Each structure stands twice: as C-alpha cells, then as structure tokens.
Amino acid sequence: MLKIENLHASIEEKAILKGLNIEVKAGEVHAIMGPNGAGKSTLANIIAGKEDYEVTDGTIELEGEGISELAPEERAHNGVFLSFQYPVEIPGVSVTNFIKTAINETRKAKGLEDMPAKDMLKMIREKSELLEIDRKFLSRSLNEGFSGGEKKRNEIFQMAMLEPKLAILDETDSGLDIDALRIVANGVNKLKSKDNAVIVITHYQRLLDYIVPDFVHVLHDGKIVKSGDASLALELEAKGYDWIKQELV
Ligand code: ADP
Ligand code: MG
Numbered sequence: 001m002l003k004i005e006n007l008h009a010s011i012e013e014k015a016i017l018k019g020l021n022i023e024v025k026a027g028e029v030h031a032i033m034g035p036n037g038a039g040k041s042t043l044a045n046i047i048a049g050k051e052d053y054e055v056t057d058g059t060i061e062l063e064g065e066g067i068s069e070l071a072p073e074e075r076a077h078n079g080v081f082l083s084f085q086y087p088v089e090i091p092g093v094s095v096t097n098f099i100k101t102a103i104n105e106t107r108k109a110k111g112l113e114d115m116p117a118k119d120m121l122k123m124i125r126e127k128s129e130l131l132e133i134d135r136k137f138l139s140r141s142l143n144e145g146f147s148g149g150e151k152k153r154n155e156i157f158q159m160a161m162l163e164p165k166l167a168i169l170d171e172t173d174s175g176l177d178i179d180a181l182r183i184v185a186n187g188v189n190k191l192k193s194k195d196n197a198v199i200v201i202t203h204y205q206r207l208l209d210y211i212v213p214d215f216v217h218v219l220h221d222g223k224i225v226k227s228g229d230a231s232l233a234l235e236l237e238a239k240g241y242d243w244i245k246q247e248l249v
C-alpha cells in the first residue's frame with residue numbers, strides 16, 4: 001500500500017526527516033509514536049502532499065506508484081486521507097453537504113458522474129449507523145461550535161464516506177478527551193478492512209488501549225528508530241522514550 005524509503009525532508013532549510021523508512025501493507029494498522037518535535041506531523045503532511053515541505057531525498061510510493069510529484073488533491077483522489085485536511089469551519093454548509101461535494105469532486109476527477117442522490121443517501125445512512133452518528137449531527141453546520149468529540153466524529157464520518165485506501169490520523173499533541181479517543185478508535189476499528197490501511201499518529205499510548213495496532217513505530221529525530229508490535233506501546237508508556245534514545249548512542 002505505502003512504501004517510503006530513505007525520506008529526507010526539510011522546512012525552511014531545516015532538516016526534519018532524516019532517512020525515514022516505513023512499509024504499510026493493506027489490512028494493517030500502524031501506530032507512529034514519538035516525542036514532541038520528532039517529525040510525526042511532518043511525515044503525515046508530506047504523505048498527504050502539503051506544500052510547505054521540501055522533500056530532498058527518498059521515495060514515497062502508493063500501490064507501487066511514486067506520488068511525490070502529485071498535488072494534495074490528486075493524492076486524495078488516489079485514496080489518501082489525512083485527518084484535518086479538510087476545512088475547519090464552514091458556516092452554513094452542513095456535515096452532509098460537505099461530504100457530498102467531496103465525494104462528487106473525487107468522482108469527477110476520475111471522470112465519473114455524480115453519485116445518484118439515492119445511493120448517496122443510502123451510504124450516508126449506512127455509515128452513520130455503523131459509527132452511531134446521530135441524524136441531527138449530520139445537518140449541523142460544518143465544525144461551527146463543534147466540541148473536540150464532535151470534530152472527531154465529523155473527521156471519522158468523512159473517512160468512512162470517502163473510503164480511503166490509506167487513512168492517516170494525526171491526533172496532534174493537544175489533549176483529546178476519552179470521548180474523542182473512543183470515537184476515533186471505534187471508527188478505525190469498524191472501518192478497517194483487508195483492502196485499506198491506517199496510520200495512527202499519537203503522542204499518547206492511551207489511544208492504543210482502544211485501537212490495537214499491528215505495528216508500532218517510534219519516530220525520533222526524523223527517523224524510525226524502533227518498531228514492534230502493540231506491546232511496544234505499553235513499554236513506551238511504562239518507560240518513556242529515553243531508553244530508546246540511549247539504545248541509539
Ligand atoms: P511532531 O508532530 O512529532 O511533534 P512536527 O512534525 O510537528 O513534530 O515537527 C518537527 C520539527 O519541525 C519541530 O522541530 C518543529 O519545530 C519543526 N516544524 C514543524 N513545522 C514547522 C514550520 N511550519 N516551520 C518551521 N519549523 C517547523
Ligand atoms: Mg508536535
């Protein structure tokens with residue numbers, strides 16, 4: 001699904017990623033953890049194609065095709081989803097109308113007609129039921145006055161509707177409450193399939209109490225310095241990151 005080799009990237013001349021390698025196969029959930037400033041969000045943004053970063057070396061392949069030259073929209077159309085990629089607040093545009101537009105734009109980019117309204121409604125109903133999203137929520141104005149949990153609910157709903165091949169959830173370092181963590185975890189657990197892959201980026205182990213990842217990676221100083229199974233997250237919770245830094249010396 002995703003193969004990154006020797007990725008070097010910088011922002012404003014400052015090297016952030018320094019030879020990062022990762023391979024994510026279809027059907028897998030990977031967690032990327034690591035101390036603040038390690039480059040986790042940078043990695044997510046670069047995979048999604050955000051333009052502030054300069055890739056100075058290495059390759060990023062999605063299903064065997066290099067994507068480094070593609071614009072963010074093209075990557076999205078190819079099935080890459082990054083949380084918070086979409087506008088934060090659009091007064092007057094409902095959660096439902098926003099996602100309808102996003103889906104039809106993706107179809108248009110592939111030369112397809114708009115999804116018939118009947119099919120769209122059916123999909124909205126199925127996905128919202130699966131994720132236990134209230135009908136009233138779907139008619140709310142996008143992100144206007146949303147709580148942290150509601151923002152997460154919207155994000156997971158977008159993910160469910162867009163059916164990405166590769167979803168990247170960057171949970172950011174700001175505290176998510178338990179409600180929001182459960183929404184994210186529940187969404188990932190329900191939406192994972194043998195055909196898609198998920199990368200969950202988190203500073204905190206507690207999200208991984210709800211999502212059991214197949215692999216856990218530690219990103220430190222622009223590289224993945226340790227990988228393991230879900231037990232690595234527990235070890236990090238108990239011991240912090242310093243022991244890993246010491247192993248590297
Ligand atoms: P993480 O998500 O692991 O906390 P980030 O990827 O956000 O780390 O940041 C990695 C490094 O890149 C940090 O040293 C941060 O200060 C720097 N950085 C990130 N974004 C910018 C930016 N827009 N301009 C300058 N430096 C940045
Ligand atoms: Mg940070």
Ligand code: MG
Pocket residue numbers: 040041042172173
């Ligand atoms: Mg971050």
